[in-house]
């Protein structure tokens with residue numbers, strides 16, 4: 001199990017890289033993260049949802065993602081509350097305080113899922129969550145040491161030298177955690193090193209002497225990591241390229257399924273501008289892309305508070321294109337209703353009115369892989385659906401897509417410039433991305449997106465083989 005000295009030290013990336021390392025050695029590898037917190041979820045082959053990082057790690061291991069790879073997924077809905085997804089299904093919503101009471105029940109789901117993965121594989125690579133040293137959260141913990149202790153899983157601690165204080169964070173973790181937890185730690189890794197590695201060899205020796213943990217590697221910074229899908233909204237980056245066609249994306253507080261942006265960020269002819277709160281949507285935008293949202297009504301209120309509604313209307317008047325994906329599609333309609341209060345207080349609000357459709361959020365969540373064709377060009381696509389809303393209205397008589405099961409999806413304005421759809425992942429589809437690039441007048445890049453990701457995973461595995469004692473690490477896994 002890889003645990004971190006803090007959040008965002010690179011645990012997900014290292015687990016993805018190690019998954020590829022050991023898969024290439026012929027082992028049957030499964031990634032596992034007991035508890036994840038993210039609104040960037042992936043649909044699994046078994047019709048549930050898990051954190052996107054585990055889906056990437058599954059890909060690194062050459063297996064389809066399964067709900068058991070991330071049995072507890074917390075999807076933040078407000079500053080204090082989150083939707084709790086257990087083994088891929090929405091189990092309810094919990095406030096941070098109430099969540100403690102959920103934990104014993106969640107631990108049994110976690111242990112059960114872990115057991116399944118162990119039974120079908122040679123190696124389960126487990127990723128912790130946040131920081132191993134949050135001893136205040138240790139009672140009832142299922143994400144880090146609580147999991148390791150319940151299952152007897154050996155731990156390797158990962159520190160990040162780039163943020164500074166790596167010696168203190170590793171030695172300090174040993175100092176604050178329970179000695180019985182510390183006894184599970186077999187070794188440590190130092191991530192994101194820049195410069196001459198020989199300069200830090202004394203540092204590794206010192207950490208080993210102070211902790212009794214074995215140094216397993218000093219991993220140089222891996223710049224290509226930026227090309228892999230980000231899980232955390234904090235890790236979400238634009239890709240601004242002078243001369244590229246501008247796709248402007250307002251960063252909503254509960255932005256969801258923002259993996260939709262990854263293939264666009266990889267396109268050399270596109271400049272993805274993430275519009276942060278407090279900034280206007282750039283007037284030179286060729287496309288305003290409204291992304292998915294975990295909570296459509298509150299995010300719509302936020303969008304208005306930023307004045308982005310006015311910017312979008314001005315963009316539309318200038319003849320610009322607008323595309324709404326899932327929650328963003330819902331926002332483009334005339335109204336959004338949440339009569340049962342699923343995503344916040346019950347109520348109905350006015351949408352941006354750029355599409356003549358209306359949305360009602362229902363208790364039923366749609367979670368499924370999707371395929372079909374876009375209209376009227378009949379270009380095939382694959383993607384996925386993940387939403388509770390249902391959207392209908394006159395503009396839906398001009399759907400954007402037709403699904404393989406015969407359902408129509410999405411809506412297009414009379415002039416064709418405003419489009420919305422529930423389907424995520426369209427830009428990962430080569431044919432669909434090409435279609436949108438041509439609509440924007442951008443030339444497609446030389447490489448298929450899937451090939452880009454595969455190439456980065458292989459190079460990441462080479463990087464870890466070169467800088468981590470992968471034989472020793474495997475021997476430590478019991």
Ligand SMILES: NC(=O)CC[C@H](N)C(=O)O
Pocket residue numbers: 256257291292293294295296325326327328343361386387388389390
């Ligand atoms: N993935 C999304 O954007 C979801 C949109 C909306 N929150 C719904 O569930 O219907």
